[in-house]
Amino acid sequence: MDNPGKFYITTPIYYVNARPHIGHTYTTVVCDAVARRQRMMGLDTWFLTGTDEHGQKIERSAAAAGCSPRAFVDKIAAEFRGLWDRMKITYDDFIRTTEPRHVRGVQSLFTRLQERGYIYKGSYSGQYCVFDELYVDAAGPGSPCPECGRPTETVHEENYFFKLSAMEGPLLQYYSEHPDFIRPETRRNEVIAFVRSGLRDLSVSRTSFKWGIPVPNDPKHVIYVWLDALANYMTAIGFGSDDPKDQDKFARYWPADVHMIGKEIVRFHCVYWPAFLLAADLPLPRSIIAHGWLLFEESKMSKSRGNIVRSETILDTLGADGLRYFLLREIVFGQDGSFSFDALVQRFNADLANDLGNLSSRTLSMITRYFGGEVTYPSPSERTSGDEAIASLAEQTIADFHAQFEQFQFSRALETAWSLVAAVNKYIVENEPWAVAERDDKDSRARLATILYTSAEALRIVTALAHPVIPDATARIWTQLGLGDISHLDLRTLAWGQLQPGTRLDKVEPVLPRAEKSTVERMQQMEQQRSVESAIASSEEPKPAATGEGAPTSSPGAPPSAAPSLSPAGGNSMSTLLPTADNKITIDDFLKVELRVGEVKVAERVKGADKLLRMEVDIGSEVRQIVAGIAKAYEPEKLIGRKVVIVANLQPRKLRGLESNGMIVAASLGDDGQPVLAGFLEDVPAGAKLK
Numbered sequence: 115m116d117n118p119g120k121f122y123i124t125t126p127i128y129y130v131n132a133r134p135h136i137g138h139t140y141t142t143v144v145c146d147a148v149a150r151r152q153r154m155m156g157l158d159t160w161f162l163t164g165t166d167e168h169g170q171k172i173e174r175s176a177a178a179a180g181c182s183p184r185a186f187v188d189k190i191a192a193e194f195r196g197l198w199d200r201m202k203i204t205y206d207d208f209i210r211t212t213e214p215r216h217v218r219g220v221q222s223l224f225t226r227l228q229e230r231g232y233i234y235k236g237s238y239s240g241q242y243c244v245f246d247e248l249y250v251d252a253a254g255p256g257s258p259c260p261e262c263g264r265p266t267e268t269v270h271e272e273n274y275f276f277k278l279s280a281m282e283g284p285l286l287q288y289y290s291e292h293p294d295f296i297r298p299e300t301r302r303n304e305v306i307a308f309v310r311s312g313l314r315d316l317s318v319s320r321t322s323f324k325w326g327i328p329v330p331n332d333p334k335h336v337i338y339v340w341l342d343a344l345a346n347y348m349t350a351i352g353f354g355s356d357d358p359k360d361q362d363k364f365a366r367y368w369p370a371d372v373h374m375i376g377k378e379i380v381r382f383h384c385v386y387w388p389a390f391l392l393a394a395d396l397p398l399p400r401s402i403i404a405h406g407w408l409l410f411e412e413s414k415m416s417k418s419r420g421n422i423v424r425s426e427t428i429l430d431t432l433g434a435d436g437l438r439y440f441l442l443r444e445i446v447f448g449q450d451g452s453f454s455f456d457a458l459v460q461r462f463n464a465d466l467a468n469d470l471g472n473l474s475s476r477t478l479s480m481i482t483r484y485f486g487g488e489v490t491y492p493s494p495s496e497r498t499s500g501d502e503a504i505a506s507l508a509e510q511t512i513a514d515f516h517a518q519f520e521q522f523q524f525s526r527a528l529e530t531a532w533s534l535v536a537a538v539n540k541y542i543v544e545n546e547p548w549a550v551a552e553r554d555d556k557d558s559r560a561r562l563a564t565i566l567y568t569s570a571e572a573l574r575i576v577t578a579l580a581h582p583v584i585p586d587a588t589a590r591i592w593t594q595l596g597l598g599d600i601s602h603l604d605l606r607t608l609a610w611g612q613l614q615p616g617t618r619l620d621k622v623e624p625v626l627p628r629a630e631k632s633t634v635e636r637m638q639q640m641e642q643q644r645s646v647e648s649a650i651a652s653s654e655e656p657k658p659a660a661t662g663e664g665a666p667t668s669s670p671g672a673p674p675s676a677a678p679s680l681s682p683a684g685g686n687s688m689s690t691l692l693p694t695a696d697n698k699i700t701i702d703d704f705l706k707v708e709l710r711v712g713e714v715k716v717a718e719r720v721k722g723a724d725k726l727l728r729m730e731v732d733i734g735s736e737v738r739q740i741v742a743g744i745a746k747a748y749e750p751e752k753l754i755g756r757k758v759v760i761v762a763n764l765q766p767r768k769l770r771g772l773e774s775n776g777m778i779v780a781a782s783l784g785d786d787g788q789p790v791l792a793g794f795l796e797d798v799p800a801g802a803k804l805k
């Protein structure tokens with residue numbers, strides 16, 4: 115049944131209760147790089163991504179945002195799709211679990227499991243975590259979910275159950291017969307230990323909410339979100355359809371070759387999913403690959419921790435290639451890795467602007483200047499050992515890069531390719547083509563031609579290898595090399611010496627300009643602006659208790675959050691606003707807070723209080739005195755003229771004998787709560803209201 119020339123890869127489908135951030139981007143970029151490369155290796159590749167749109171969590175997020183679930187999911191799904199387009203993600207299909215093709219496919223899978231005797235009706239009384247859509251054993255009313263730490267809710271439900279307990283033996287046998295099914299090894303071991311410790315039947319329907327796929331012939335129940343979500347990998351390629359074209363597609367691509375996931379959803383993919391498939395007598399995916407987390411300030415980047423970085427900020431400053439390269443080069447695949455703006459800009463400047471950018475521009479401009487823009491003829495007779503060394507390093511680089519990329523060692527593969535870039539840059543410096551060009555004899559001319567051919571050929575090879583990772587810059591270098599459209603490139607035949615002498619270069623332009631020093635600050639400001647906007651515009655869910663967002667198997671959870679939070683500097687927190695039972699405030703509560711733009715007119719230190727600044731802030735209608743605890747982070751002189759966000763309708767209070775009429779809004783970073791003032795990128799007048 116399997117088609118050996120095909121390659122089917124999937125990302126998880128992302129929840130639409132939150133906007134995309136660079137954690138989601140990470141998985142998607144990894145899959146895109148793999149899919150692009152497999153296409154260039156001649157495989158019939160299918161790359162699927164999409165959005166997970168059902169469940170109580172999403173129903174509640176929509177209600178909190180004051181719109182219907184449908185309108186809510188449409189909006190966020192469009193944001194994911196728009197972001198993937200900007201990131202140059204070459205997905206072949208984008209599945210949404212609210213689409214009819216998916217609904218039909220999930221119902222068909224459910225019926226198939228029922229008919230094969232793996233689903234029965236029972237009842238459940240106990241605790242339930244809405245966030246993880248999970249029943250929690252042995253927990254009393256209100257006790258925290260062991261996965262996320264949020265309070266559980268008590269439910270009494272009649273449910274359909276899946277006979278997961280019957281799958282213990284078959285799963286263990288499958289894992290042992292397919293050692294590459296779960297990667298890396300540590301995850302595989304955790305999964306095996308989890309299954310060995312015993313499996314209980316799994317509830318696969320809910321009656322407590324409506325936003326889901328109805329159970330066939332019993333629409334009071336909706337199908338458990340994970341059964342619904344996991345099935346996307348099959349429904350997107352035609353499972354459950356009567357149309358012969360869909361059936362052909364399913365036969366062509368199923369089983370998937372790679373399900374790429376983050377480590378926190380290992381249990382769902384490596385236990386439940388194969389159990390459903392075994393029970394349904396359908397082929398299992400070839401491999402499930404779990405990567406680590408992107409950390410920001412030491413904890414997992416996630417909306418609930420409030421420590422996310424949006425990809426848009428990086429796209430607006432460095433572009434897609436910059437972010438793609440950083441994610442694959444900086445994070446060792448499989449392990450957790452830290453994100454920081456500093457590291458991002460450093461990598462961009464060092465590896466892309468300096469190393470590759472310079473190699474490309476100096477090589478191509480010298481060919482233009484000294485040889486009228488035609489690729490030179492290397493001298494067949496007089497190759498130096500330096501020339502030979504570059505040629506053989508390039509051959510070795512091709513072989514190593516392929517092997518490392520195949521093993522998902524993206525960082526090493528890029529390191530390998532950039533060693534060639536460094537070697538060629540060094541070769542150019544040592545051979546001084548600009549000095550050789552000064553000498554107008556025949557031998558020097560031949561020497562110059564060889565140096566430039568060697569450099570251009572090495573550039574071509576690195577460009578080809580790096581294309582799946584940095585598609586834009588490489589496509590432009592390829593065109594400038596006179597090679598046309600890079601999408602026609604066949605990576606299988608890439609070898610030294612294929613660059614044809616005499617090829618006419620295209621117009622040479624810089625491809626990877628250096629990022630300015632101020633880029634880090636600009637990105638930080640943009641993030642700050644975006645977090646103020648989203649804190650104001652969206653109904654953020656409450657932060658979980660600091661238990662860490664542990665992986666579902668026995669893997670350790672993340673450390674307690676050191677995430678930045680938005681709070682008025684120097685005092686009260688917004689969370690003191692009338693929280694409801696689920697810790698959310700209503701829009702009416704929020705509207706009680708009057709947020710305004712202010713312009714700092716006067717700022718000075720408060721005697722005897724090393725943390726406090728006294729400011730006079732123009733809020734349009736009046737000038738207010740505000741005392742804020744930001745003196746350690748801001749020089750008073752530098753604040754004059756700065757636009758800030760203030761809470762304008764707080765009751766006055768006295769600090770060190772000075773009356774403070776309002777509060778300044780700032781992010782609070784790290785354990786010591788270092789304040790960073792909220793601000794705007796556009797010019798806004800003092801007095802403007804925020805809403």
Ligand code: MSP
Binds near residue numbers: 128137141407
């Ligand atoms: N909807 C489920 C998946 C269903 S798949 C059948 C879900 N969605 S999610 O929106 O929470 O996305 C989780 C995935 O996003 C992770 O598994 C990972 O691929 C990616 N990431 C989200 N945050 C991440 C980090 N901070 N770091 C790395 N990857 C991250 O779970």
